[in-house]
Amino acid sequence: MTAVILGVVVGAFAPVITWIERKQSAVMQDRIGANRADIGGITILGLLHPLADVIKLLSKEDVVPTGANRVLHLIAPVIAAVPAIIAYGVIPFGSTYVFGGETISLVVANPDWGFLYIFVIGSIATYGTVIAGWASNNNWSLLGSLRASAQMISYEVTMGLSVVGCFLVYETLKLTDMATAQDTTFRVFGFVEVLFGGELPWWVSQFAVLPQWGIFLQPLGFLMFLTCIMAENKRPPFDLPESESELVAGYFTEYSGMRFGLFFMSEFIEVVVIAGLITTVFLGGWAVPFLSQEWIVDRVGNGFGAFAGFGDGFANGFCMLVHFATFLVKVVAVIWLQMALRWTLPRFRYDQVMDLCWKVMLPLSLVNIFVTAALVLLLGE
């Protein structure tokens, strides 16, 4: 049942992202953007453009270059697209709700090693890039794909290391537990109590609280993870492999029609996967800030002062909708952030990309792990 919902959500998101990209870039660049696709003269702000895109891609001729391996040319887009889609399986859209004797948890699969699944999927996704360049029988596609896959496997390492700090803080690899752990608040100056003894004055404890989100507990980890996973997805500013204004299209030059459509779609689906991951680990997932799940269920169920309560079942359902809406709002915010980064920053050169990974990200992530481990040992929270 959750798998069906998941399929619908994934299917609905990908074309919307292309629309968001066009419209956001237009707004940022002070122009109107694409708005001419219409049905019978009705253009809805250009929302029909994704539909027009799909029709165009499906109706193009399927060209395989001569001398290329037909089988590899066929499966390369599939290998690129499938990991992007199945990565949704472990991202929680909401927590577990009990109503009417039934327990629903809004996540497809919840293995004990949840986050490692994302790394495994990322490792398999490099093959789409590697095979795509080789199967095109084109020297420059080959060089582009080799550079792209070298970039992807370099950033996989630092991507893994930058979230180890989060694992240390939340003490779990399961994404659902991470989201649940971010449901509470913590006192910002609580460490003063531990380090210096004594108690903080009540007004500091009452008001200097923040939701226990990953971005507040691990700010460096958030920045590094955002950078590394955008580089892994070959998203601008790291998109030298694609270079839409320099090389023709880099490693997928020789792909046309729906094969290109699959590469294109897989990149945008990964944008949503990245947004989902970042919200779950760093931005609190489905948790409403300052309103924990028990508080919402309690208040809606048992009344709020003068208002009568609605009962437990309705309270849980209402809470589920609120959490799902919060998750969507946060995902859209992170998608907006990625689009804004894309249209603001210039492209990195390839040696700058590699330098950034091995000379900056790797030492920084190791320092992050050390500092986090020391703080966890010291503060014990």
Add this chain to the structure above:
Amino acid sequence: MVPIEHVIALSAALFTIGVGGVLIRRNLIVILMSIELMLNAVNVALIGFNRMWPGIEGAPRMDGQVFVLMVITVAACEVAVGLGILISMFRNRDSVNIDEVNLLKW
């Protein structure tokens, strides 16, 4: 779950395929890949045996899995160095056929 003899049979089958690859093929890349296959077969056997004796409740014994982690790491090192040797060989004589590397043969 299948009885453990089937896991051992799978490990033996993969190992012999790897040995066959090393003995029959003349291309250094395929020989290196067959060596990886042999190491994987050993990993399967180690994990299977670790599952047979997993320790008691509250004290799981993970020795086989630690060995497998070390085997994976050593295999990664060996592949890196082996491919370095292959690149040097290719640069010097422009082929990776190991039949041609016979200068020390008497």
Add this chain to the structure above:
Amino acid sequence: MEISAVLFYVFAGLAVISALAMVLNVRNTVAAAMSLVVTMVSIGGIFVLLDAYLVAALQIMVYGGAIVVLFLFVVMLLNLRTDDFPPVGLRLAKLGGGLLVVVVVSAIPRLLGGVFPEIPAAPTGYGGYRALGIALYTDYVLLVEMVSLLLLAAIVGALILAKRKID
């Protein structure tokens, strides 16, 4: 038969078939490397069936996601083709050898049946990252340090071997 047994046979068959495809593939090295990836992933699946979750994830990540990509890099950069043929002759010996291997491997379950007890139930936390981490850093910490030195030596060695000239 329960689902895990069926899955085991599926993964085992896939592993053996793709291993054969890799070893016997004469024309296309890249296809051989992709068959190796399929073998690695199916062996990872078998590890999951045997309750070794962390090792399965590491197997797919390290073996399937890095080592074989390294092979593919070298194949693509040097444009290696496998235009070789096994030495002609000795066909009967090869056929006989193959048959002997098949007979021996399929006799293993029958010969070893009854030697090993049933697979016991695994304790909680078996195969998880917590138990493996505890084992690595308490019982086998020296091994971890030695392996890290080995990795450093391998990195330096590979760099030097692949350089064009030592300056």
